[in-house]
Amino acid sequence: MGAVTRLISVISGGIGLIFTIFLVFNVLEKSPGDEKMQKLSKAIQVGAKSFIIAEYRILFIVLALLAVFLWKISSHSMAISFLMGSIFSALAGYFGLSISTRANSRTTYGATKSLKDALTISFNGGAVMGMTVVSLGLIGLGGVFFLFDGNVEIMSGYAMGASFAALFARVGGGIFTKAADIGADLVGKVEANIPEDDPRNPAVIADNVGDNVGDVAGMGADLYESYVGAIFSASVLGGIDYSIKGAIFPFFVASSGLLLSILGIILVNLFIKKSDNVEPQKALDFGTYITSFFQAIAVIVLSKIILGSFKPALIAILGMMVGILIGAVTEYYTSKKPIDDLAKSAPSGPAPLIINGLALGMESTLLPVLFIGISIVLSFKLYGLYGIAIAALGMLSTLGITLSIDAYGPIADNAGGIAQMAKLDPHVREITDKLDTVGNTTAAIGKGFAIGSAALTALALFASYTQEVNISVVDLNHANVFVALLAGAMLPFLFSSLVLKAVGKAANLMVEEVRRQFKEIVGLIDGKAEPNYGKCVKIATSGALKHMVLPSLIAIIAPILTYLLLGKEAVAGMLAGATVCGVMLAIFMANSGGAWDNAKKTIESGELGGKGSLSHKASIVGDTVGDPLKDTAGPSINILIKLMSIVSIVIIPILEVFLS
């Protein structure tokens, strides 16, 4: 196979990057609005930058230590590959964040002109994140594949690097965003009685920064990890079953997905341009469907040419469909009938609302499990363990456009915040609200997609682990494996508990600071003095960074300890327990949280007593309970299960050599 073939992903990734540059220009050439809007946008930029730099400082220290460790016990190539995996993730996060925090006021300004303009800017702003993630992911992993001739260990280092960066981004970003949100809401909205996104609220900038670091950078790093993990495991398992052809097929599938995502993004732009009365949801859905359609064709062709069979294509398409279906389930449980029913329990008070919300989230695990289950069984039947990895890959292959749509949401949200803070004409806010509503839907779908892809990726990584350490059987009849399964099932609970407590502590500090500012800054409440936004950003930052390390340790210690105490089969059992229980908990938390959020919105729209009613108060309790579940603990579990798998793949073989 020629060098060009092996370099396919680097080439496609390069094309992706060039396209991203066009997108960046396209966004930046738009007017950032008047001085006030620019100032607000600037404050968000500065806040986001200061957070991410502080986060990366800690991340890089941890990375450096781990890299030295890997160098010593493995090879310098491994260490370099590991660093690349995480630095590329960090770079993607940095670029994505830089643009999303610049696209916000431009979207607001666009909204002063038309919905079309605002939609285009926010979508293209999100597309920068989407395209950077897939381009850097492909260039990086593809580059390592090329340079080290498909060496599995060294590729696994890359995937581990991606996982570490993701953990810090998700956990840190998740704590930041909720601490800021709770601080802004609890003191600003409830105690000081000023509206959402009011510039007098000292935590308002931190809140807007939080949307970006949580939903843009955090989500991006999460899916970057899934993307890399899915390609990696497919390449490993394919290499075992079909040698070089099997190992290279995943890179082709990812490459075509990337290129077709570019096409999709261009088509969405054209779709918006051509429509007279554009409906944002339709434009975005069009992007997803058209890209998926072309990718399906591409996969059929690639599958037949490279592997001489249509089966892999069938599996990849199945994976794509499952991704879309799980998104639809998430949307159903956080919008339609279930939300109307849930909201109806609000007049009885917060307790019934919370019980019913918990029940809703628990119920919502059924269908995703069904879809994931069917796809696993069919993929395995058609193509063995490789099949499972291909399903994950298929789901993630169109990530370029999926993530673009996902990252669009927080930009639209921020744009609305800026319109509010800058006191623009209400009709501007109307437009941004329209975009924001669609953003909530895409966020719900995106969360479902992130969980679904994490589940399939974790399973593919699980399979790769058993292959890498030569375990032919993971027998539940063996006590060590069963105990490890039990322990694994416990880990997502323990991890969530740490993360939830971290949010509580950080939020407490934030509440105190906001109260202090309202009390000590004379004229603040009358709008005559300015709050100290920076201080609030700093508190959320330090709270997030302080508490993100302990949960991360679980992911490293658990596999190593399990291996030392119970053996390598038990590690597989532990991963299985953590995966199945983690997926349930993640779905449950995401959907309960989303449901309470939307039940509150339903009531705020005037139903069941509307704003200020007892129902509304109950719904605020529900929303506050749900926030850290859906935006911090839930999404972080995605990372936990992937990271533990990849740590096992990297570390256990090395430990085996050392201890033998």
Place this chain on the structure above:
Amino acid sequence: MGAVTRLISVISGGIGLIFTIFLVFNVLEKSPGDEKMQKLSKAIQVGAKSFIIAEYRILFIVLALLAVFLWKISSHSMAISFLMGSIFSALAGYFGLSISTRANSRTTYGATKSLKDALTISFNGGAVMGMTVVSLGLIGLGGVFFLFDGNVEIMSGYAMGASFAALFARVGGGIFTKAADIGADLVGKVEANIPEDDPRNPAVIADNVGDNVGDVAGMGADLYESYVGAIFSASVLGGIDYSIKGAIFPFFVASSGLLLSILGIILVNLFIKKSDNVEPQKALDFGTYITSFFQAIAVIVLSKIILGSFKPALIAILGMMVGILIGAVTEYYTSKKPIDDLAKSAPSGPAPLIINGLALGMESTLLPVLFIGISIVLSFKLYGLYGIAIAALGMLSTLGITLSIDAYGPIADNAGGIAQMAKLDPHVREITDKLDTVGNTTAAIGKGFAIGSAALTALALFASYTQEVNISVVDLNHANVFVALLAGAMLPFLFSSLVLKAVGKAANLMVEEVRRQFKEIVGLIDGKAEPNYGKCVKIATSGALKHMVLPSLIAIIAPILTYLLLGKEAVAGMLAGATVCGVMLAIFMANSGGAWDNAKKTIESGELGGKGSLSHKASIVGDTVGDPLKDTAGPSINILIKLMSIVSIVIIPILEVFLS
């Protein structure tokens, strides 16, 4: 081996029953108090009886259908054994309930004389439940073992019968008790502003009935099932490894435990009699420790004589210790420092209290998993799969006294209610409150014990299943098994969701009824007219019965469907997933719920603002959220995981024959 040896458990069970009759006389000969107290006690008796008869009506219809089914596809012996298993459970529930609802006013009357009297009556009242459960369990299973010469299939029918009865008792009783509780609290305490246990509250009798049907009959049936399941699985696995000696050893261990529980109960009575200033907690602890101590000696002797090794004794003692340790963990997380910390978040409002309570419950999964894990690994290392069953058996062998202490709690609780409703001297209430406080601790320990024993029993049943259907390997590397594991992990969530919703619906009807009575019955609030207690009992009953069937179906359908779609190895995977995830969810729910309950009590004792403060209001929300988690959904999961295992053991071999 002689007939006497084989009949050992029937003989011990018979002795247990005779002793129980003494206990019954001992309780009934005490004065039931004045007319008013008798009337209240009578109302509770009638309510409990009407519920349990209505429940048994539905239970027997289901049992009859299943028995006919078993007769047709298996044998009439199987059907009879199945019916015996459930009818004995129902009988134990009926007797236990009859006495607990009669011991309540007698305890109140005893409290008018002294703490000693009150403690003795309530403990002996609870001991009737404890002894009936173990005696009938041993006579039944031992009788089937004797009559059918240790036939495994027929014994499994008995265990399945026990499981079905337990499911209905736990789910039905759990829904009843919480619907009544929420109705009484929400309308009586919050809306009408009358104190707890006020006779003007129409739901007050239903509430007191609920304590009995939930915590006495429900808990009894739950542990009866674990007890039977543990002996059964130990006998099966022992029979495989050590033939008849292995099969009969468990019956000897259970018999000695039963006889020593009698000794323990007598010693507790003496301890109370001899103490000048008896501390209830000490008396009960003394009972647990002394019985465990003698049982440890007995097991060492039995183990050496029957199996010629000390290893089984070591394992059984380990199991006993784990049971005590898990109880201690539960107590820690629902009393000491964690509760003080949790209560401190109440002043910030219900949302932080709920988030921190969720985090506490999640964290509390760590230690029990550690203890269970260690005991499984050691038992397996020492004695294979048989070892795991012996650990479960060891834990449950002293159930006679453990359950006695457990069932004491609701009697003391009821006694306090009667003192309040009958407007007795405050110092009587002081004594019953003292007993009640201890009851809360024993309830927490009991809940932990129920979960721990369910986990070990489920694992032992899992092992029995794989042996019964001749699966040598349950390989997680096989897609079907992994998917089944995933589906199994989902089931406790789906099941909990159904149960939680059922509580919500039943509670709603109750709330409406109580409101209606307050509105329509003239003079009720002034104490001049009587409420219609019976109507409230009826509503809780019909709500419970209507909603207990659907969740039960899951337990039957899931194993069968998994078998048909994915095969018998996958059934094992499904059971494993449900067990590990179910155990976590059960611990999490029990401890979160218990923690909120006690945080509320801490605040009511005057801390953080005391009664009527905003903290108190927040803590009431927490308590209301926690109630159905800890008293309905959580405990029901114990049954779900055991029942699915036993259904698999019974049905899958039969299906295998049919489909081959």
